[in-house]
Amino acid sequence: MAPPSERVVRVAVLGCGNVGAALVGILGDRSGALTVQSGARLEIAGIAVVDAAAPRPSHVPRPLLTSDATGLVTDPSVDVVVELMGGLEPAGALVRAALDAGKPVVTANKALLASSEGVALRALAAERGVDLLYEAAVAGAIPLVRALRESLTGEHITRVLGIVNGTTNFILTRMAEQGAGYGDALAEAQDLGYAERDPTADVEGEDAAAKAAILAGVAFGYDVAGDDVAREGITGIRHADVEFADRFGYVIKLLAVVERAGEESLSVRVHPAMVPREHPLAGVRGAFNAVFIEGATAGELMLYGQGAGGLPTASAVVGDLIDATRNLLAGTTAPAPDRLPARLLPTQDLVTAFYLALDVVDRPGVLAAVTAAFGEHGVSIRSMEQEGRDGGARLLFVTHRAREGDVLATLADLRQLDAVGAVTGVMRIVELP
Amino acid sequence: MAPPSERVVRVAVLGCGNVGAALVGILGDRSGALTVQSGARLEIAGIAVVDAAAPRPSHVPRPLLTSDATGLVTDPSVDVVVELMGGLEPAGALVRAALDAGKPVVTANKALLASSEGVALRALAAERGVDLLYEAAVAGAIPLVRALRESLTGEHITRVLGIVNGTTNFILTRMAEQGAGYGDALAEAQDLGYAERDPTADVEGEDAAAKAAILAGVAFGYDVAGDDVAREGITGIRHADVEFADRFGYVIKLLAVVERAGEESLSVRVHPAMVPREHPLAGVRGAFNAVFIEGATAGELMLYGQGAGGLPTASAVVGDLIDATRNLLAGTTAPAPDRLPARLLPTQDLVTAFYLALDVVDRPGVLAAVTAAFGEHGVSIRSMEQEGRDGGARLLFVTHRAREGDVLATLADLRQLDAVGAVTGVMRIVELP
Numbered sequence: 001m002a003p004p005s006e007r008v009v010r011v012a013v014l015g016c017g018n019v020g021a022a023l024v025g026i027l028g029d030r031s032g033a034l035t036v037q038s039g040a041r042l043e044i045a046g047i048a049v050v051d052a053a054a055p056r057p058s059h060v061p062r063p064l065l066t067s068d069a070t071g072l073v074t075d076p077s078v079d080v081v082v083e084l085m086g087g088l089e090p091a092g093a094l095v096r097a098a099l100d101a102g103k104p105v106v107t108a109n110k111a112l113l114a115s116s117e118g119v120a121l122r123a124l125a126a127e128r129g130v131d132l133l134y135e136a137a138v139a140g141a142i143p144l145v146r147a148l149r150e151s152l153t154g155e156h157i158t159r160v161l162g163i164v165n166g167t168t169n170f171i172l173t174r175m176a177e178q179g180a181g182y183g184d185a186l187a188e189a190q191d192l193g194y195a196e197r198d199p200t201a202d203v204e205g206e207d208a209a210a211k212a213a214i215l216a217g218v219a220f221g222y223d224v225a226g227d228d229v230a231r232e233g234i235t236g237i238r239h240a241d242v243e244f245a246d247r248f249g250y251v252i253k254l255l256a257v258v259e260r261a262g263e264e265s266l267s268v269r270v271h272p273a274m275v276p277r278e279h280p281l282a283g284v285r286g287a288f289n290a291v292f293i294e295g296a297t298a299g300e301l302m303l304y305g306q307g308a309g310g311l312p313t314a315s316a317v318v319g320d321l322i323d324a325t326r327n328l329l330a331g332t333t334a335p336a337p338d339r340l341p342a343r344l345l346p347t348q349d350l351v352t353a354f355y356l357a358l359d360v361v362d363r364p365g366v367l368a369a370v371t372a373a374f375g376e377h378g379v380s381i382r383s384m385e386q387e388g389r390d391g392g393a394r395l396l397f398v399t400h401r402a403r404e405g406d407v408l409a410t411l412a413d414l415r416q417l418d419a420v421g422a423v424t425g426v427m428r429i430v431e432l433p
Numbered sequence: 434m435a436p437p438s439e440r441v442v443r444v445a446v447l448g449c450g451n452v453g454a455a456l457v458g459i460l461g462d463r464s465g466a467l468t469v470q471s472g473a474r475l476e477i478a479g480i481a482v483v484d485a486a487a488p489r490p491s492h493v494p495r496p497l498l499t500s501d502a503t504g505l506v507t508d509p510s511v512d513v514v515v516e517l518m519g520g521l522e523p524a525g526a527l528v529r530a531a532l533d534a535g536k537p538v539v540t541a542n543k544a545l546l547a548s549s550e551g552v553a554l555r556a557l558a559a560e561r562g563v564d565l566l567y568e569a570a571v572a573g574a575i576p577l578v579r580a581l582r583e584s585l586t587g588e589h590i591t592r593v594l595g596i597v598n599g600t601t602n603f604i605l606t607r608m609a610e611q612g613a614g615y616g617d618a619l620a621e622a623q624d625l626g627y628a629e630r631d632p633t634a635d636v637e638g639e640d641a642a643a644k645a646a647i648l649a650g651v652a653f654g655y656d657v658a659g660d661d662v663a664r665e666g667i668t669g670i671r672h673a674d675v676e677f678a679d680r681f682g683y684v685i686k687l688l689a690v691v692e693r694a695g696e697e698s699l700s701v702r703v704h705p706a707m708v709p710r711e712h713p714l715a716g717v718r719g720a721f722n723a724v725f726i727e728g729a730t731a732g733e734l735m736l737y738g739q740g741a742g743g744l745p746t747a748s749a750v751v752g753d754l755i756d757a758t759r760n761l762l763a764g765t766t767a768p769a770p771d772r773l774p775a776r777l778l779p780t781q782d783l784v785t786a787f788y789l790a791l792d793v794v795d796r797p798g799v800l801a802a803v804t805a806a807f808g809e810h811g812v813s814i815r816s817m818e819q820e821g822r823d824g825g826a827r828l829l830f831v832t833h834r835a836r837e838g839d840v841l842a843t844l845a846d847l848r849q850l851d852a853v854g855a856v857t858g859v860m861r862i863v864e865l866p
Contacts, residue, residue: 026730030587037586037768135584141731143576143584150583151568151576153470154463154751280737283716288733297459297748298574300721304713304735315730318587332763335470 007040009325012078013047014069014094015085018310019108019136020047021057023082023317028059034318038325046072048085073098080324082317083107092117099124099132104324104333108136108313114210114226122217122339131333133320138211138218139164139289141312142305143319148218148293149335156296159259160219161430164211166287166307167195167202168234168254172272173285175242176251182237194287204233205254205270212256216268219258219293221338230269230347237272240357241425244396250274250355251282252427261345268344274355274429281430300433348405353382355398356407357425358414362393366419370395373413377406392421398429440473442758445511446480447502447527448518451743452541452569453480454490456515456750461492467751471758479505481518506531513757515750516540525550532557532565537757537766541569541746547643547659555650555772564766566753571644571651572597572722574745575738576752581651581726582768589729592692593652594863597644599720599740600628600635601667601687605705606718608675609684615670627720637666638687638703645689649701652691652726654771663702663780670705673790674858677829683707683788683862684715694778701777707788707862714863733866781838786815788831789840790858791847795826799852803828806846810839825854831862 011027013020027034027042035041047060048069056062066072073081073094081098083105085091091112098105099121112118113134125132135145139162148157163169167189174185186203189195201207209229216224234254245252253275261267275282280302284290289307294300306312327333360366367386374381380400387394399407407426414420444460446453460467460475468474480493481502489495499505506514506527514531516538518524524545531538532554545551546567558565568578572595581590596602600622607618619636622628634640642662649657667687678685686708694700708715713735717723722740727733739745760766793799800819807814813833820827832840840859847853 022730026587030589033589034587141728142734143580146584147576147580150756151579151749151752154459154467154755155748156463156466278718280716280721283713285711288713290735295574295748297455297744297751299739299742299745299748300737301575301739302723302735302737304733304737306732306734309732311730312732315588315728315732316584318730319584322587323583326768330763330765332765335759 007329008043009040009079009328010043010045010077011321012045012072012081014081014083016047016049016056016060017084019313019317020084021060022310022314023084025059026314026318034322038322039329040325042321042325045075045078048072069094070097074101079103079328080321081105082321083109086111088112088115088117092121095121096124099128099130102128102130104131104328106133106317106320106324108134108317110137110210110214113137114213116225119223119225126336126339129333131324131327133324133334135320136313136316138214139291140305140307140309141315142289142291142303142307144291144303145218147303149337152295152298153335155298157219157293158296159294160215160291161281162211162215162256162291163253163281163284164256164289164291164307165202165208165254166289167199169284170194170287172234172252172254176246181239182235203235205231208254208256208270212258212268212270215256216258216266216342217339218337220260220266221340222266222342223339224268224342224344228344232271234272238425241427244355244357245274249277251277253281265343265345267350269347272427274427276430276432279430279432294433348408350404351401352404353399353401353429353431354407355425355427355429356423358395359421359424360393360395361419361421362388362391363419369417369419370414373410376413377410379406379410440762441476442473442512442761443476443478443510444754445478445505445514447514447516449480449482449489449493450517452746452750453517454493455743455747456517458492459747459751467755471755472762473758475754475758478508478511481505502527503530507534512536512761513754514538515754516542519544521545521548521550525554528554529557532561532563535561535563537564537761539566539750539753539757541567541750543570543643543647546570547646549658552656552658559769559772562766564757564760566757566767568753569746569749571647572724573738573740573742574748575722575724575736575740577724577736578651580736582770585728585731586768588731590652590726591729592727593648593724594714595644595648595689595724596686596714596717597689597722597724597740598635598641598687599722600632602717603627603720605667605685605687609679614672615668636668638664641687641689641703645691645701645703648689649691649699649775650772651770653693653699654773655699655775656772657701657775657777661777665704667705671857674860677788677790678707682710684710686714698776698778700783702780705860707860709863709865712863712865727866781841783837784834785837786832786834786862786864787840788858788860788862789856791828792854792857793826793828794852794854795821795824796852802850802852803847806843809846810843812839812843
């Protein structure tokens with residue numbers, strides 16, 4: 001076989017935003033090392049953009065820019081396609097065209113992967129025997145997908161807990177450490193460029209839900225779409241919840257959770273949770289991401305790193321690109337996770353401990369009425385605390401493990417009580433493994 | 434090609450201690466899944482032990498036990514060898530025989546890998562084009578070696594900081610959190626089975642040094658032997674150091690450090706260090722391990738998990754065994770790190786911040802004399818604190834970044850001063866990235 005320096009693999013880059021531009025930079029700067037690692041010289045065949053005339057960083061070679069993405073992908077001289085456009089279309093159609101032509105695809109597009117089209121694309125790649133690699137789509141630079149796909153391939157994974165959205169983790173860290181309110185912390189995240197002007201996708205948990213769906217595939221081999229993930233965001237978290245968490249040794253984190261629920265059933269969800277301060281996830285601060293994996297033999301593992309940003313994301317893309325190139329030269333593909341049909345556990349059947357906060361009227365007999373409601377639904381109270389507050393009182397409860405449906409039924413009953421003004425906080429609690 | 438269930442790969446297991454017995458259990462319990470993942474049925478050809486008549490867990494099939502390890506390794510029907518005996522010999526000769534016969538080897542033997550024979554074995558595997566895989570040798574179940582070898586293969590890694598010895602991390606956690614003295618914490622670790630009766634290899638940093646040497650190979654592509662790693666253990670850490678660390682926002686950890694020092698030079702060392710409380714390594718508690726990686730494009734990454742124990746270590750062995758089997762069937766090998774000759778930076782040329790503690794006589798002019806000694810060697814003081822203690826005083830210093838040789842020269846001068854009773858603490862400080 002020819003030495004690596006004489007073999008050329010031509011790469012089509014779709015999209016030239018932060019990640020695309022960083023990738024083009026790395027391919028230029030580290031070309032010698034990448035040739036050694038991948039077994040071929042990686043040559044950029046073209047960079048597809050919407051507007052080829054728009055201003056670009058100076059290291060992006062202008063002659064390579066094209067607005068004809070389809071022409072680039074179907075160019076017979078192109079060997080590998082890297083999709084960094086984001087969004088469902090035209091990204092989906094271009095990835096499909098590449099796979100159809102037998103060309104390996106590397107993508108960072110979590111929205112696409114978590115859509116029904118993404119599920120179909122994974123099936124297509126398997127059918128054609130072509131690599132579809134997406135390390136960068138979950139938790140950015142963290143080598144999570146490969147760890148799950150290869151190192152832990154023999155492992156019976158029972159649960160994955162992820163902090164997979166840097167924006168919300170930044171906001172929650174500010175609320176916990178600086179005592180900031182939600183609005184101020186969000187505004188700071190926006191000023192620093194961590195949050196979009198319209199932060200909905202982050203703060204409502206949509207981004208994390210897409211990643212949870214992808215994790216269900218990679219860690220458990222089930223096909224799950226982002227839209228099917230039970231989801232609750234962080235907009236309802238109040239200063240009082242943060243204070244309670246701190247006083248009782250917890251830190252509030254927005255978690256993407258994927259866990260086995262019986263033989264062929266899976267719970268996939270995104271919600272804020274109280275995490276014990278001794279848990280490794282509690283120490284994940286600012287815009288960092290981390291994924292905590294519980295396995296039957298490996299025990300507890302956590303992978304931590306930068307979940308976003310041009311360079312870190314591009315670094316994950318480069319790892320996949322090397323992989324795809326090596327596999328292409330060797331005529332093999334990377335092991336792909338199974339794509340089993342998922343049976344999702346309804347959230348009401350989840351069993352977990354809860355934190356609950358109620359505003360009540362401060363008068364005799366109230367506590368008895370409240371605790372009776374718990375008892376009626378079989379929800380057992382682990383600890384209770386009462387705080388006086390002008391005229392009324394706030395009751396804070398931590399329950400033992402209880403079925404979520406029973407806790408919701410308890411809350412519905414409590415809301416009927418005259419003495420209960422409002423349910424001001426409901427949050428699941430993560431227990432130490 | 435035959436379906437996976439009809440292909441058989443025969444595995445020789447050398448050693449049947451905790452890890453070996455756990456491996457045999459996993460190969461039995463999860464045989465269906467492992468067949469799918471590896472592409473062949475993994476059949477144990479034999480289990481080499483010193484005493485085939487000794488008692489074993491009931492799941493270990495007695496007919497497979499043999500005391501003829503050499504015969505097992507050279508048995509033509511054996512395809513893959515898993516070495517879990519530990520120690521330099523006969524493990525080294527058996528691994529050599531397997532590689533010589535073109536058989537892939539999976540090993541968890543850090544002592545062997547960090548020896549000069551280990552360096553030679555890595556060269557032999559490369560020469561023969563045979564896999565020599567050792568995920569389990571550093572940080573147990575943590576998928577570190579594969580992350581460095583594959584995901585981060587395109588990454589310019591600048592520094593690796595590892596908590597790679599669970600015993601010492603357990604002891605240091607107890608000293609920090611329960612205020613235990615070193616002796617009591619060690620005794621507790623011994624009672625719990627975390628520390629050996631003779632704890633030297635752990636507490637003097639020998640075990641961590643072997644892992645640092647292996648990390649230098651995997652993360653940076655340099656051949657380093659464990660004996661060449663600069664090493665300092667935890668036996669000299671006093672309660673006063675732990676208290677100072679806590680008061681100033683640090684946690685003391687025993688770190689294995691590998692970092693680039695100029696173009697072709699590397700610093701590889703093991704020593705206790707003060708780690709800022711906000712650093713992810715500071716939250717690694719008890720017997721857990723973690724490795725913090727700093728890369729030019731990926732940024733900061735950390736991988737966390739169980740560093741020892743039969744099942745977690747066996748889980749890493751299983752990942753390698755699947756890899757070796759897949760590669761064997763595909764006629765390829767896993768990418769192996771470079772084996773460049775290492776130029777090691779002498780520790781005196783290291784530049785870092787220091788914590789220093791001196792017992793001094795409490796009289797006028799002492800502080801002036803002490804600070805003059807710092808100034809003479811160009812060591813700049815960032816903060817100083819004085820504590821009175823019966824008749825004398827203790828001076829606690831944090832320096833700015835300084836050359837280690839200059840700090841040692843300063844300490845030598847200080848020891849000459851009549852007013853200085855003793856240098857009671859010297860520790861490097863890790864700065865936040």
